[in-house]
Amino acid sequence: MGPEQFIDPTAVLFGKLLLAMFLGGLIGTERAVIARQAAGTRTFGLVALGACLFVIIGSHVDTAYIGILTFDPLRIAAAVVMGIGFLAGGLIIFKRDAIHGATTAAGLWIATGIGMAVGFGMYSVSIFAAVLTLLMFSVMWYIENRFKHWFEGAGLARDDKIHSDPH
Numbered sequence: 001m002g003p004e005q006f007i008d009p010t011a012v013l014f015g016k017l018l019l020a021m022f023l024g025g026l027i028g029t030e031r032a033v034i035a036r037q038a039a040g041t042r043t044f045g046l047v048a049l050g051a052c053l054f055v056i057i058g059s060h061v062d063t064a065y066i067g068i069l070t071f072d073p074l075r076i077a078a079a080v081v082m083g084i085g086f087l088a089g090g091l092i093i094f095k096r097d098a099i100h101g102a103t104t105a106a107g108l109w110i111a112t113g114i115g116m117a118v119g120f121g122m123y124s125v126s127i128f129a130a131v132l133t134l135l136m137f138s139v140m141w142y143i144e145n146r147f148k149h150w151f152e153g154a155g156l157a158r159d160d161k162i163h164s165d166p167h
Contacts, residue, residue: 013163014128017052021132024048025033025140033147038099041144043133045136053113054081062122084112107137 022119028044062074088105110133117126 009074010124012054012117013125016056017049017129017132020052021045021049021136024115025136029144029147032144033151038097039102041140041147042136043102043106044138046103046110046133047133049129049136050106050110050113053117053125056125057113057117057120057122058120060125064120069091073120080112080116086111 007010009054023074025041025045027048028039032038032040057077058074061077066081067074082158088108091101091105091108093100114126114129114133117129151156
């Protein structure tokens with residue numbers, strides 16, 4: 001009898017999503033503050049969260065449908081991911097040294113993952129991913145701007161403002 005028998009598998013999935021979002025956000029904060037790139041905390045956090053969610057969905061669906069040879073839901077999922085990538089790419093606008101729409105595109109991508117998770121019956125995981133997405137959009141926006149102001153005060157940020165999509 002090992003410790004894995006006392007851990008809820010859903011809690012492990014939640015932990016994976018949270019860790020992916022945190023690590024992506026951490027990398028994005030470096031990109032926004034130190035490297036002075038327009039795509040920052042929220043964009044990277046959402047992309048990492050979405051990627052993790054797609055992998056979790058794939059793992060769940062793969063094990064749920066073993067033995068059914070004529071049914072391949074992951075082909076549908078792959079087509080959805082490619083289609084939304086094309087659509088989200090159209091939302092990103094480059095103007096001189098600024099990017100607009102990257103966070104919205106990342107949000108659309110994660111919303112696709114959430115919709116797929118619901119479609120595959122992964123209700124609790126989809127709800128948790130939606131809550132994390134909302135946290136990334138709101139709380140991390142505030143934290144990212146605090147870091148930017150802090151670094152501007154220390155003379156480490158560039159002179160012109162980094163334009164990012166507030167939503």
